[in-house]
Amino acid sequence: MKAPRFLAVTRRIFLDLKNDKRTLALIFIAPIFAMFVFGLAFSGEVKDVRVEVVNLDKGAPGPVPGTTVSIPEKVLSNIDDETLDLHDEADLDAAIQRVKDGDAYAAIEFPEGLTAGVMAQMQGQPGAGQAEVKLYLDQSNVNVANAVVQELNQALLETSKEAGIEPPVTVDSIAIYGKGAKFIDFFVPGIMSFVVFMLTTLLTLMSFVGERTSGTLVRMLATPLRERDIVMGYAVTFSIIGIVQSSILLAIGILVFDIIIVGNVLLALLVIALLAVVSQALGILLSSMARRESQVIQFFPFIILPVFLLAGIFWPLEAIPSWLRPFSYLVPPTYSVQACRAVMLKGWGISQIWVDIVALLAFAAVFLSLATASLKVRKG
Amino acid sequence: MGDGDRYSIETRGLTKRYGKFTAVDGFDLRVEPGEVYGLLGPNGAGKTTTIKMLCGLLRMTNGEARLLGESVPDKKISSRLGYMPQETALYEGLTAHQNIAFYGRVFGLTRTQINDRERQLLEFVDLTRWRDELVQNLSGGMKHRVSLACALIHQPPLLFLDEPTVGVDPELRASFWEYFDELKAGGVTILITTHYMDEASHCDRVGFMRSGRLIAEGTPQEILREAGASSLEDAFLALSREADRR
Ligand SMILES: Nc1ncnc2c1ncn2[C@@H]1O[C@H](COP(=O)(O)OP(=O)(O)OP(=O)(O)O)[C@@H](O)[C@H]1O
Ligand SMILES: [Mg+2]
Numbered sequence: 001m002k003a004p005r006f007l008a009v010t011r012r013i014f015l016d017l018k019n020d021k022r023t024l025a026l027i028f029i030a031p032i033f034a035m036f037v038f039g040l041a042f043s044g045e046v047k048d049v050r051v052e053v054v055n056l057d058k059g060a061p062g063p064v065p066g067t068t069v070s071i072p073e074k075v076l077s078n079i080d081d082e083t084l085d086l087h088d089e090a091d092l093d094a095a096i097q098r099v100k101d102g103d104a105y106a107a108i109e110f111p112e113g114l115t116a117g118v119m120a121q122m123q124g125q126p127g128a129g130q131a132e133v134k135l136y137l138d139q140s141n142v143n144v145a146n147a148v149v150q151e152l153n154q155a156l157l158e159t160s161k162e163a164g165i166e167p168p169v170t171v172d173s174i175a176i177y178g179k180g181a182k183f184i185d186f187f188v189p190g191i192m193s194f195v196v197f198m199l200t201t202l203l204t205l206m207s208f209v210g211e212r213t214s215g216t217l218v219r220m221l222a223t224p225l226r227e228r229d230i231v232m233g234y235a236v237t238f239s240i241i242g243i244v245q246s247s248i249l250l251a252i253g254i255l256v257f258d259i260i261i262v263g264n265v266l267l268a269l270l271v272i273a274l275l276a277v278v279s280q281a282l283g284i285l286l287s288s289m290a291r292r293e294s295q296v297i298q299f300f301p302f303i304i305l306p307v308f309l310l311a312g313i314f315w316p317l318e319a320i321p322s323w324l325r326p327f328s329y330l331v332p333p334t335y336s337v338q339a340c341r342a343v344m345l346k347g348w349g350i351s352q353i354w355v356d357i358v359a360l361l362a363f364a365a366v367f368l369s370l371a372t373a374s375l376k377v378r379k380g
Numbered sequence: 381m382g383d384g385d386r387y388s389i390e391t392r393g394l395t396k397r398y399g400k401f402t403a404v405d406g407f408d409l410r411v412e413p414g415e416v417y418g419l420l421g422p423n424g425a426g427k428t429t430t431i432k433m434l435c436g437l438l439r440m441t442n443g444e445a446r447l448l449g450e451s452v453p454d455k456k457i458s459s460r461l462g463y464m465p466q467e468t469a470l471y472e473g474l475t476a477h478q479n480i481a482f483y484g485r486v487f488g489l490t491r492t493q494i495n496d497r498e499r500q501l502l503e504f505v506d507l508t509r510w511r512d513e514l515v516q517n518l519s520g521g522m523k524h525r526v527s528l529a530c531a532l533i534h535q536p537p538l539l540f541l542d543e544p545t546v547g548v549d550p551e552l553r554a555s556f557w558e559y560f561d562e563l564k565a566g567g568v569t570i571l572i573t574t575h576y577m578d579e580a581s582h583c584d585r586v587g588f589m590r591s592g593r594l595i596a597e598g599t600p601q602e603i604l605r606e607a608g609a610s611s612l613e614d615a616f617l618a619l620s621r622e623a624d625r626r
Contacts, residue, residue, distance in 0.1 A: 008485035015482075016473050019514065215469030219530075222435045222463040223486045226455060379439045380398070 005225055009233025013207065023203070031195045031245045035252045038191055038314075039184055046147035050085045052095035052107040057114040071118055071159065072110035075133075078155035078162075083147060096136050105141065106148045109134040122165075177346040178260065185260045188253040189268065189340035190313035193333040195249065196242040196272050197279045201303050202296070203241075204234055204283025209290045217375070227375040231284060231368055235277045242276030243269050262347035268340045271353075274360040275336040281367035282332075288374045312337050335359040388413045388538050388569035389434065393443035396429050396592075403429045405592035406443065411585075413537075416560060416570045418580045420616065421589035427573040428466050430589075431540045434571075435463045448538055459487055462536035466543050466573075468523045472516040476507055476526045479515060480533055487534035494533065501529040504559055506552060521547040528556075539563070541572045545579060557582050577612040586612075588619055595623050 017024050059070035076086065087104070089095040095107035110133055118131045135152060139145040157167070178185065211217040220230060246269055253259040286303075290296055307313070310320065311333040320328060328334045339356035342348040350357070389411040396404040404426040411417045419427045432438040434445055436453035450457045470479050477498065484494035502508045505525035515523060528544050545553045557579065560570055572583070580586050581600045588596040588603075596603060596619050600612060607615035 003485075005486060005488065008482060011485070012471065012474070012478070012482045015478050016471060019473050019475075214472070215465050215467040216471060218432075218437050219463065219465055219469040220486070222437055222458060222461065222465075223483065224455065224459045224488070225486055379437065 006229040006233040009230055010237045013237045027199060027241060028248065030199060031249050032252060034191055034195050035249055039187065039257055046144055047082055048085050049083060049144055049148060050087065050104040051148060052089045052098050052104045053086050054089050054092045054095045054107060055110045056112040057110045060116040060119050069115055071115045074159045075155050078158045079151055083151050099136055099138055105138045105144050107136040181260055181345060184257045185345060188249065188259050189344050190337050192246045192249050192272055192340060193275055193336040194313045196245055196276050197307055197333045198304055200238045200242055200276045200279035201283045204238060204280040205286050205299060206293065206296050208284050208287035209293050209296055212287060213292065227372045231371050234280050234284065238280040239273040239276040242272050246272045261344045263343035267350060268343045271336050271339045274364060275332060278332045278360060278363045278367050281371040284371040285367065285374055307331050307333050332360060332363045387411060388448055389571060391443060391445040394433060394440060394445055395442035396433060396438060397441045402592050407594055411569055411571060413569050414564055414567050415584045416564050416572065418583035418586040419571060419573045419589060420580055420586055425589040426592040427589055428542055431542055435461060435540060460536050460538060462531040462539040464528055464531035464541045464544050468527050470515045470523060470527055473514065475512045475514055477511045479526055480529050483530045484533045489534060497533050501532055505529050521549060524548055537568055539568060539570045541570060543573050545574060545576065580612050588616055590620065590623055595619055
């Protein structure tokens with residue numbers, strides 16, 4: 001049996017990559033690099049935030065005679081010292097100055113008579129006002145500020161619970177999907193699509209501009225190879241590369257970041273292979289717009305930015321302004337990100353992600369035909 | 381067109397226009413099987429454009445053409461054509477062997493066929509020693525030789541060679557022509573373009589193209605006689621001057 005002709009093209013591209021150590025490194029090291037950089041940087045946990053503590057409260061006699069109770073001390077003991085780096089400061093003004101100078105993100109003030117006030121309130125004494133802890137906060141860094149507020153509220157809630165005060169209503173969340181999921185679990189399916197889309201598009205674009213400028217494209221078209229064979233040869237090559245890249249990402253995700261995968265990994269890889277086919281067709285299409293290899297660099301922002309912003313890789317689609325969201329559905333990686341997340345985190349099967357697969361197939365059909373047509377146009 | 385198998389190449393009114401500019405202008409060409417036909421003419425005369433139209437790489441604006449009895453463009457014929465483009469058109473990041481083997485596979489040859497043919501071809505273009513060198517490390521003339529080997533790997537009965545000897549040293553050029561004679565003896569038809577007049581005199585027939593038109597055609601001897609010149613070089617200068625006058 002004779003191998004189909006397009007496999008000659010596939011084989012040739014692989015040989016080219018094998019000889020070109022730098023591109024080879026890009027293909028295999030870039031996913032690893034991206035995984036560590038984004039995986040570590042975007043892990044989403046704020047740590048070691050310096051906070052000044054000004055405790056003006058002197059405590060109050062406890063229920064057992066001879067003991068003293070201090071609410072501030074109890075609250076502070078409930079603060080996670082990995083998140084907040086607490087420093088005692090006697091003078092409130094000095095503490096606020098630290099925040100102003102940028103040496104600390106916040107100052108917590110426990111006012112004088114706090115414990116006494118709270119005790120009075122609990123005993124139902126008339127005239128006892130609402131107890132207040134003041135937080136002087138540098139809100140210019142939103143993430144950090146939120147983390148401080150959240151940590152302090154959490155600590156107060158726990159302190160009240162310890163004192164036997166239960167809030168009247170509580171929320172009990174039961175995970176239907178993604179029990180114990182961290183940001184990285186959400187992120188890995190996204191970065192798979194991002195890396196494969198980006199590298200496939202750029203590599204095809206570059207090698208195809210090369211084919212055009214060196215005359216090898218014309219030369220191939222003088223052989224029995226048809227336009228569609230050439231596109232096919234590239235598509236097969238890059239879906240294989242895409243699967244290998246994704247497998248590397250998955251392996252790092254599992255071994256280093258201990259990600260949760262509840263679904264069928266092969267299904268996720270199939271989705272990625274489809275994305276690679278779409279991406280390489282896009283690369284071929286774009287190559288007809290570049291005259292020289294050096295012009296390829298000008299395409300980078302137009303390829304990367306929309307996908308970076310719109311595809312839901314780093315943040316959910318819901319976090320994209322609603323007027324922009326329709327554009328999300330015009331970038332192919334949106335569908336693969338969605339599908340891979342559903343498969344890996346929710347364990348969904350093909351019967352549930354078929355919409356995404358159909359969307360990717362439609363993109364593939366359109367882009368492949370356009371890429372093939374773009375090769376025919378050149379006959380002038 | 382007449383009896384299709386009489387000619388290996390037969391064109392009638394072959395025309396290529398780019399907008400208002402006419403690159404090839406009603407070109408009639410007949411090349412018999414086993415003939416070596418030299419297409420000559422100054423830069424921009426339309427030689428490359430003609431070859432590209434025949435190989436199905438450019439759409440013809442007008443006219444018709446038959447190759448080996450088949451009307452073109454027709455993809456079916458491509459496996460029987462050998463095309464060596466004017467530019468080197470090789471994968472610089474692949475070795476000479478990998479380039480040649482790629483075209484072998486494209487033409488559906490088996491591994492043994494490729495290896496046998498390649499060994500012969502590398503010997504002929506004198507590159508056996510450079511077989512596993514990356515093309516980017518070869519000299520300009522060497523690249524041309526690899527490119528020629530790529531065009532010959534599938535032993536096509538009809539060859540289009542667009543300036544195959546540019547940058548090739550005289551000794552090797554002479555051996556190229558010996559090889560072309562060998563191919564011709566085996567019944568291969570060759571359309572070749574060149575700017576070297578000593579090569580033109582090797583051809584069975586030459587055609588002189590100017591501004592997309594064929595202005596003279598015949599055996600080298602006929603051309604000399606017609607122009608009353610002692611060398612082809614002088615003959616073409618005379619023909620050009622005459623064409624300018626008209
Ligand atoms: N895509 C194009 N658009 C416009 N004009 C073109 C195009 N391609 C070729 N031409 C013109 O067609 C003419 C014929 O070009 P061609 O390459 O066939 O010449 P040639 O005889 O092969 O010359 P050379 O000896 O330099 O190789 C030239 O004047 C060239 O400028
Ligand atoms: Mg030319």
